[in-house]
Amino acid sequence: MIEIFYKNNQQAFNSTTNLGDLRSLKPEDVLWIDLFDPEGEEKRTVEEYLHTTLQSRAQAEEIESSSRYWEDDASIFINTNFLIPGPENYSMESVSFILWHNAIVSVRQTPLRSFTDIQRRIISGFRFYPTGYHVLAGILDNRIDLDADMIELMSKELEQYSRRISQGEDVGEDFLIDINQLQENTMLVRENIVDKQRMISSILKSEKTPDEINSKLSVQLRDITSLINHTNFIFERLEYMQNTVLGLINLEQNNIMKIFTLVSVLLMPPTLIASFYGMNIGLPLLGGKWDLVLISVLMVVVVAIVIYVFRRRKML
Numbered sequence: 641m642i643e644i645f646y647k648n649n650q651q652a653f654n655s656t657t658n659l660g661d662l663r664s665l666k667p668e669d670v671l672w673i674d675l676f677d678p679e680g681e682e683k684r685t686v687e688e689y690l691h692t693t694l695q696s697r698a699q700a701e702e703i704e705s706s707s708r709y710w711e712d713d714a715s716i717f718i719n720t721n722f723l724i725p726g727p728e729n730y731s732m733e734s735v736s737f738i739l740w741h742n743a744i745v746s747v748r749q750t751p752l753r754s755f756t757d758i759q760r761r762i763i764s765g766f767r768f769y770p771t772g773y774h775v776l777a778g779i780l781d782n783r784i785d786l787d788a789d790m791i792e793l794m795s796k797e798l799e800q801y802s803r804r805i806s807q808g809e810d811v812g813e814d815f816l817i818d819i820n821q822l823q824e825n826t827m828l829v830r831e832n833i834v835d836k837q838r839m840i841s842s843i844l845k846s847e848k849t850p851d852e853i854n855s856k857l858s859v860q861l862r863d864i865t866s867l868i869n870h871t872n873f874i875f876e877r878l879e880y881m882q883n884t885v886l887g888l889i890n891l892e893q894n895n896i897m898k899i900f901t902l903v904s905v906l907l908m909p910p911t912l913i914a915s916f917y918g919m920n921i922g923l924p925l926l927g928g929k930w931d932l933v934l935i936s937v938l939m940v941v942v943v944a945i946v947i948y949v950f951r952r953r954k955m956l
Contacts, residue, residue: 643656674748699719709843715741716739734748771850780840787829910942
């Protein structure tokens with residue numbers, strides 16, 4: 641699917657999804673060509689219009705710095721990732737941008753809220769987006785806000801986990817798995833934010849970027865730095881919480897082992913006495929009707945002595 645935003649005679653922006661309209665538009669009238677899961681014909685038509693080659697999905701997902709950002713005489717090519725939150729797991733979706741003269745071209749495979757919001761704003765308030773650079777700055781600004789919202793949600797989730805530990809709730813294997821999942825999501829959010837930081841830094845170094853956009857990108861770069869600091873703090877808290885949970889689990893296991901050890905020690909003296917009187921030889925107290933009572937009392941006394949010694953040594 642293709643959607644083209646262009647300037648009409650009233651100096652306002654209209655949009656069209658007709659591929660044939662692109663051939664009749666002047667380059668200076670085009671603001672944004674958004675390719676969403678494009679077909680082969682759509683990609684070929686846009687490539688002919690731009691006189692360049694669009695990035696494939698495999699190329700957009702490459703991690704080398706030279707594959708994430710580069711320039712030629714007429715255009716700036718950018719590959720970046722957008723984070724998509726799910727019910728439990730987060731996923732990364734690659735997006736390609738081409739800043740071509742004063743227009744922008746985007747290639748994506750997934751519907752993204754940042755794009756939908758900016759497209760709505762372009763139609764209602766076109767004066768705020770006179771060039772493709774302004775569109776890209778708007779998309780990044782919207783994306784940074786969404787990333788900040790996700791970090792706030794993760795902080796609240798972290799507070800709930802911390803409250804569960806403070807209230808002495810069960811912190812077993814499932815709880816550790818939940819913490820690990822939150823760590824994975826935080827890592828993806830941080831990776832996504834760092835990717836935007838590198839991209840904005842590269843755009844700021846470009847001589848093609850207008851001064852007005854440089855000031856906006858500088859503000860976004862400071863916002864991203866603060867988000868990275870927040871994610872670092874979440875990582876530290878998660879690590880501390882993980883160590884706390886592991887410590888509590890170890891204490892619980894130690895208490896269980898302590899109980900088993902105590903029971904074994906308490907039963908050792910009675911077992912020893914019973915073993916003596918189970919031998920087939922002559923021993924004291926045998927032959928009377930009170931033998932069983934005396935031996936039982938002896939066992940109880942020995943157990944009481946062991947408990948007394950353990951308590952004196954603060955082992956119970």
